[in-house]
Amino acid sequence: MGMPKKGNRKEEILEAGLEVFAELGYYNTTTALIAEKAGISQPYVFKFFKTKEELFEAALDRAYERIVQSFQKVHTDSAHLVDAMIEAYEELSTSHPNEIALQVIGLSVPEASIKEVTRRGLQRIRKDVLDQFKSAGIANANYEVSTFLARGILCNLSFFLDLPELMK
Amino acid sequence: MGMPKKGNRKEEILEAGLEVFAELGYYNTTTALIAEKAGISQPYVFKFFKTKEELFEAALDRAYERIVQSFQKVHTDSAHLVDAMIEAYEELSTSHPNEIALQVIGLSVPEASIKEVTRRGLQRIRKDVLDQFKSAGIANANYEVSTFLARGILCNLSFFLDLPELMK
DNA sequence: TATATTAGTGATCAATCAATAACTAATTTT
DNA sequence: AAAATTAGTTATTGATTGATCACTAATATA
Numbered sequence: 001m002g003m004p005k006k007g008n009r010k011e012e013i014l015e016a017g018l019e020v021f022a023e024l025g026y027y028n029t030t031t032a033l034i035a036e037k038a039g040i041s042q043p044y045v046f047k048f049f050k051t052k053e054e055l056f057e058a059a060l061d062r063a064y065e066r067i068v069q070s071f072q073k074v075h076t077d078s079a080h081l082v083d084a085m086i087e088a089y090e091e092l093s094t095s096h097p098n099e100i101a102l103q104v105i106g107l108s109v110p111e112a113s114i115k116e117v118t119r120r121g122l123q124r125i126r127k128d129v130l131d132q133f134k135s136a137g138i139a140n141a142n143y144e145v146s147t148f149l150a151r152g153i154l155c156n157l158s159f160f161l162d163l164p165e166l167m168k
Numbered sequence: 169m170g171m172p173k174k175g176n177r178k179e180e181i182l183e184a185g186l187e188v189f190a191e192l193g194y195y196n197t198t199t200a201l202i203a204e205k206a207g208i209s210q211p212y213v214f215k216f217f218k219t220k221e222e223l224f225e226a227a228l229d230r231a232y233e234r235i236v237q238s239f240q241k242v243h244t245d246s247a248h249l250v251d252a253m254i255e256a257y258e259e260l261s262t263s264h265p266n267e268i269a270l271q272v273i274g275l276s277v278p279e280a281s282i283k284e285v286t287r288r289g290l291q292r293i294r295k296d297v298l299d300q301f302k303s304a305g306i307a308n309a310n311y312e313v314s315t316f317l318a319r320g321i322l323c324n325l326s327f328f329l330d331l332p333e334l335m336k
Numbered sequence: 337t338a339t340a341t342t343a344g345t346g347a348t349c350a351a352t353c354a355a356t357a358a359c360t361a362a363t364t365t366t
Numbered sequence: 367a368a369a370a371t372t373a374g375t376t377a378t379t380g381a382t383t384g385a386t387c388a389c390t391a392a393t394a395t396a
Contacts, residue, residue, distance in 0.1 A: 009373085025278035027195040030353060041375055046355065107325060108276045110193040119331050126334060142336050149334065150318035157275060157321065163287050166294060166317065168310050177343085198383060209345050214385065342393070349386080356379080363372070 010048045013038045018059040022098035026056055026109050057117050060106045063099035064121030067092060071128055078136035082148065085129065089152060093159065104160040107153075125149065178216040181206045186227040190266035194224055194277050225285050228274045231267035232289030235260060239296055246304035250316065253297065257320060261327065272328040275321075293317065 016038035020029045031052055035042040049055035070088045074081070093100045106118045126145060133141040151167075158166035184206035188197045199220055203210040217223035238260050244252045261268045274286045294313060301309040319335075326334035 025276065028278060031355085032353075042353090043355075043357095043376085044374060047374085050355095052354065105276050105278075108193065108273050108328070110196060110273075115329060119329055122329070122331060122334060146322065146335055147315060147319065150322035151315065153325065154314065154318035154321055160276070161283060161287055161290070163290060166290060167314055199385085200383075210383095211346085211385075211387090212344060215344085218385095220384065338396090340393100340395075343391085345388105345390075347387085347389095349384105351384095352382085354379105354381095356377105358375105358377085360375075361373085363370100365370070366368090 009038075009040070009044075013040070013045055013048055013055070014058055014062065017055045018062065018098050018102060021056055021059055021105060022101035025105050026111075026114070031055075053111060053114065056109075057114060060102055060114065060117050060121070063096075063102045063106075064117070064124065066096060066099055067103075068121075068124050068128055071125065071132070074132070076136075078138050081132065081136045081138065082144070085132075085148065089155075093156075097159075100156055101160055104156050122149070177206075177208070177212075181208070181213055181216055181223070182226055182230065185223045186230065186266050186270060189224055189227055189273060190269035193273050194279075194282070199223075221279060221282065224277075225282060228270055228282065228285050228289070231264075231270045231274075232285070232292065234264060234267055235271075236289075236292055236296055239293065239300070242300070244304075246306050249300065249304045249306065250312070253300075253316065257323075261324075265327075268324055269328055272324050290317075 013034065017029075017034045020033050020037055023029075024033070029052075031045050032042045034055070035045050038045075045055070049058065067089070070092050071085060074084045074088050076084045103118075103121070106114060106121075109115065109118075126149060129148060130141055130145045133145055138144055155167055158164055181202065185197075185202045188201050188205055191197075192201070197220075199213050200210045202223070203213050206213075213223070217226065235257070238256045239253060242249070242252045242256050271286075271289070274282060274289075277283065277286075294317060297316060298309055298313045301313055306312055323335055326332055
C-alpha cells in the first residue's frame, strides 16, 4: 500500500473542496466526496484541515484573494476604469467559475467564522476598488463603488440561479 | 392531555419556521426547534408540511409574496418612483425583517426546488417593477431595474452580514 | 351514549457524517 | 540496517435529526 506520494496534498484537497463546495453548497458537501475527488481516503482530509469548516474557509479565502488580485491588476484612465473592472471580473468568471460560485454560497452560510471570511473579503474588495476609483478621479466614488459591487453580486446570483434575465 | 386547540396551527408553524429559518439558516434549523417555538411536538409539524423542505418553501414564498405586494402598492410619478420604492422596501425591512433575512438565506440554498422558489420570486419582482418603471415613463427602464434590484440585494446582504459600510 | 373524527403526543428508527483511533507501509535519516 | 518519520488506510463511533408509527385524549355527531 501507500500509493506514491503525489504533488502537494493540501493544495489538492483545497482544490477538490473548492469544486465540490461550489457545486453542492457547504452543507450538502461531505468530506467523503472531497476526499474521493482528491483521490485519498476520507479521514486523511483531517490531517491537513482540522475541520470541514476550516477547509471551507480556506477555499472561500482563496476565492476572495483571487478576485482582489484581479482588480488590482487593472490600470487605466477614469473613462474606462469601470469597464475594465467589469472585463476583469468577466474573465474571472470564465477562468475560475467555481470561485465565483463559492462566493455566492458563502454569502448566506450562517456559521460565524465563515461569515467573517465573507465580510473581510467584501470589505477588501470595496476598499481596493474605492481607492482605484478615487485615484482615477471618478466623481461620487463611494456611490459608484456600491453600484459596482451591487451589480457584480447580482451578476453572480444570476449566474448561480441560472436566471440570466436578471441582468438584461 | 390534548391542550385546547389554539388558532390556525398551520399558520403558527409557518410563522415559527420563518423565524427560526431566518435566524439559523436552512440547514441549522431543526424541525424540533420550529416545533418548540410553535409550542407543539416535533412530529406534529409533519401533519401540516410533508417535509422540512416544503415548510421552508412555504415560508420563502410568503416572503417574496409580501415584497411583491409592497411594491405593487406604490403609485407616484416617475420623478419619485424609485425613491418611493426604496421607501417601501425600507418599511418592509423594519416591519418584517425575518422575511428579508429569509430571502438572503434562500439565495444560496442549492436544493433545486428551493432555488426554483427564489427564481420565481426574483423574476416576479423584476417583472412588476419593470412594468411600473415603464408605465411611469422612466428612461432605460431595463437598466434601472437591474440597478434597483442589485442595490436592494446588496442592502439585504449588508444587513445580513452586519456590514453597513457596504452601502455608504 | 355509543361512534366517528380531529388534535395531538411519546417512542423510536434509519440514515448520515464529521471526526478519532489504531494501525500499516513507505521513505528518510543516522 | 536499525530507527525515526512521513504518508496513508481501515474501522469505528457518537451525535444528530428528519420522518414514521402507534397510540391517547378530546370533541363533535348521530
